[in-house]
Amino acid sequence: MGEMKDKAKGLANEAIGNAKQAVGKATDNERLRAEGELQERKGEAQNLSGKVKGALGDKV
Template sequence: MGEFTEKAKGIANEAAGNAKQAVGKATDNERLRAEGEAQERKGEAQNLKGKVQGALGDKI
């Protein structure tokens, strides 16, 4: 996958993770909050992967 695809997936996962965290906090649902945090971290990693691919010219 290319740089843009990874960055887009990362942004989407970060947004979904933030939403889950907010709902989890509002409803006092620790499991949902934790899932949201994990999904946000996954998105951050995907975004970083996209940046690395851009820097290396999609060679990874």
């Protein structure tokens, strides 16, 4: 169960991060672009955590 939750959160954070980066680039807002990049990285980590939990059978 934790696997799917982490993966879902990860995908959401990646998508929101990508959108923030695009808006930041389009409006020349470096802070927003950087915030989006951080959120995307957070999402990637959550997604990886979900994959690890899946491989280990949610014992993590």
